[in-house]
Amino acid sequence: MRLTLSAIVTALRAHGEHGGVVRLFTREEGLLAAYVRGARGKRLGPVLQPGNDVQAAISARSEQQLAQGQVELTHSRGPLFGEPLPAAAIAWSCALTATALPEGQAYPRLHDALSGLLAAIEAAPSASGWGTSLVRFELLMLAELGFGLDLSECAVTGSSEDLVAVSPRSGRAVSAGAAEPYQGRLLALPPFLRSGESFASWEDVLAGLALSGHFLERDLLTDRAANILPARERLITRLRGAAGLA
Amino acid sequence: MASTELEALTQALSRLPGLGPRSARRAVLHLIKKREGVLEPLLTALAEVNETLSTCSICGNVDTSDPCGICTDTRRDERLLCVVEDVSDLWALDRSRLFPGRFHVLGGRLSALEGIRPEDLAIESLIARIEKGGIDEVVLAMNATLEGQTTAHYLSERLEKFPIRLTQLAHGLPVGGELDYLDEGTLAQALRARRPIA
Numbered sequence: 001m002r003l004t005l006s007a008i009v010t011a012l013r014a015h016g017e018h019g020g021v022v023r024l025f026t027r028e029e030g031l032l033a034a035y036v037r038g039a040r041g042k043r044l045g046p047v048l049q050p051g052n053d054v055q056a057a058i059s060a061r062s063e064q065q066l067a068q069g070q071v072e073l074t075h076s077r078g079p080l081f082g083e084p085l086p087a088a089a090i091a092w093s094c095a096l097t098a099t100a101l102p103e104g105q106a107y108p109r110l111h112d113a114l115s116g117l118l119a120a121i122e123a124a125p126s127a128s129g130w131g132t133s134l135v136r137f138e139l140l141m142l143a144e145l146g147f148g149l150d151l152s153e154c155a156v157t158g159s160s161e162d163l164v165a166v167s168p169r170s171g172r173a174v175s176a177g178a179a180e181p182y183q184g185r186l187l188a189l190p191p192f193l194r195s196g197e198s199f200a201s202w203e204d205v206l207a208g209l210a211l212s213g214h215f216l217e218r219d220l221l222t223d224r225a226a227n228i229l230p231a232r233e234r235l236i237t238r239l240r241g242a243a244g245l246a
Numbered sequence: 247m248a249s250t251e252l253e254a255l256t257q258a259l260s261r262l263p264g265l266g267p268r269s270a271r272r273a274v275l276h277l278i279k280k281r282e283g284v285l286e287p288l289l290t291a292l293a294e295v296n297e298t299l300s301t302c303s304i305c306g307n308v309d310t311s312d313p314c315g316i317c318t319d320t321r322r323d324e325r326l327l328c329v330v331e332d333v334s335d336l337w338a339l340d341r342s343r344l345f346p347g348r349f350h351v352l353g354g355r356l357s358a359l360e361g362i363r364p365e366d367l368a369i370e371s372l373i374a375r376i377e378k379g380g381i382d383e384v385v386l387a388m389n390a391t392l393e394g395q396t397t398a399h400y401l402s403e404r405l406e407k408f409p410i411r412l413t414q415l416a417h418g419l420p421v422g423g424e425l426d427y428l429d430e431g432t433l434a435q436a437l438r439a440r441r442p443i444a
Contacts (some may be wrong), residue, residue: 017263051392073431078430078434079435087399228359230361234356
């Protein structure tokens with residue numbers, strides 16, 4: 001195998017004294033792991049940070065062998081690490097990608113969504129612009145891995161109008177009338193997830209994160225994968241702080 | 247062909263950072279050749295360290311006494327506290343002799359992928375030290391990585407309620423660094439942290 005492609009760095013695990021195993025998310029090949037010599041050295045240390053875009057040359061003698069990688073920085077998001085909210089969002093989105101996705105399977109829509117989310121974080125570090133992208137990215141992650149929510153019609157009436165809640169068990173939308181008897185037991189469905197708007201109120205973004213968080217915890221991030229959930233909690237605490245809802 | 251004992255020594259040395267099987271074998275040969283001058287002092291030093299090695303109950307440094315030499319040094323400024331990720335960072339800063347205060351070792355950094363949470367780090371003991379009073383400034387000397395900076399942000403949120411000056415190490419151009427060879431992230435940090443020259 002010999003590949004040259006652009007990738008997003010999602011994780012780096014120390015291996016040996018200066019090297020590391022990097023997990024790269026590519027559009028064509030999905031998540032790829034590769035050993036990079038000198039990954040934690042002076043030259044490559046700043047390059048192999050989660051959220052950075054790189055050009056990677058990956059080679060392996062066989063499919064079973066851990067590949068060797070050479071990387072060159074194409075875009076750094078290092079300047080955002082100094083800001084609490086963007087740093088937490090980059091850390092969470094990259095950790096989720098590195099943990100939840102299987103290696104070697106292409107998820108082009110997820111790659112585009114992560115790339116778009118990182119670009120949105122960069123464009124608006126204050127989070128007002130990328131909160132909705134984050135919720136959509138998490139819901140897309142669930143959908144791509146087989147745990148998608150059905151927000152197209154009411155699970156009770158079949159109507160596609162006035163959908164305001166989601167069943168925490170089935171993941172299907174519920175209309176206002178049908179949700180009445182189950183108040184307090186359903187998850188709120190923020191309007192931006194139906195309308196496709198890019199901006200939403202802080203309350204709606206947090207409701208969206210509560211929705212996606214419930215299904216991520218229940219279906220995707222179980223057992224060892226649940227280790228990454230505290231990073232999400234820290235991000236949500238910061239978002240609440242930024243919204244003045246802490 | 248080396249004996250089992252010599253082979254065991256070679257294997258033990260080859261597990262040390264910076265040494266592989268070849269260099270470990272060379273080190274063993276050197277120890278054998280210079281038995282009195284190198285092997286015996288090394289054995290004595292290792293035995294002494296093994297007997298007295300302890301983790302400082304105040305700062306988390308590794309030393310041969312508890313509290314460690316830095317915490318008991320009366321010439322150091324007690325009002326200055328530098329928080330570092332690991333003992334290696336403490337030693338690196340102390341080697342430079344530029345920081346006159348005391349240290350606190352967290353024992354790692356927050357890491358989503360490795361599952362390291364705040365309760366896994368020495369954060370409560372840091373807060374207890376600050377609560378005791380007598381500290382005017384806390385310097386967060388975390389690594390300039392995403393995980394290091396995430397830890398710094400978390401600490402700054404936990405420490406903001408205390409009446410102390412909270413500072414962080416600067417990020418930017420390294421001494422001897424040439425602009426042409428720097429990554430854009432470092433350059434952006436350097437530009438952001440620019441200051442008047444006069």
